[in-house]
Amino acid sequence: MYFPDLTPYEYGQTEPQPNVLNVGWLSAAQAFPVGIPDEQLVRAVERLIASPVNLTRGWHFCEFCPKPAKTVSPGRIRMLDPAARTLGNGEIRVASAAGIIYVAPLLVLHYVVAHGYLPPQEFIDAVIEWSAT
Numbered sequence: 001m002y003f004p005d006l007t008p009y010e011y012g013q014t015e016p017q018p019n020v021l022n023v024g025w026l027s028a029a030q031a032f033p034v035g036i037p038d039e040q041l042v043r044a045v046e047r048l049i050a051s052p053v054n055l056t057r058g059w060h061f062c063e064f065c066p067k068p069a070k071t072v073s074p075g076r077i078r079m080l081d082p083a084a085r086t087l088g089n090g091e092i093r094v095a096s097a098a099g100i101i102y103v104a105p106l107l108v109l110h111y112v113v114a115h116g117y118l119p120p121q122e123f124i125d126a127v128i129e130w131s132a133t
């Protein structure tokens with residue numbers, strides 16, 4: 001699922017709203033800004049993903065990592081064995097002081113830490129502001 005950063009969020013049945021914006025919905029088919037991960041941002045996003053919202057039934061694997069290996073469970077069921085944090089099934093939301101709500105996939109932490117994704121500065125500011133409260 002790819003959405004450009006800071007476009008109105010729409011997923012499923014929700015109507016797009018001008019104050020609810022996408023962040024970090026990356027795709028291997030689209031270039032994204034990179035930078036050195038901000039330690040404060042990483043710590044705050046770790047806290048946010050501990051309480052995900054809008055969980056889905058499916059899992060989304062990181063498109064930038066190698067395809068996960070298949071393993072066979074004790075019950076002889078073939079399963080994917082993805083590396084830790086390379087798959088996500090929900091979102092995080094954080095509101096800025098200006099009333100903008102940013103919606104990011106759980107994979108956003110992995111994108112920042114493993115792939116150097118640099119989210120928009122206004123998102124970083126909102127997350128760090130949230131973590132200080």
Ligand SMILES: [Zn+2]
Pocket residue numbers: 062063064065086110114115
């Ligand atoms: Zn990855």
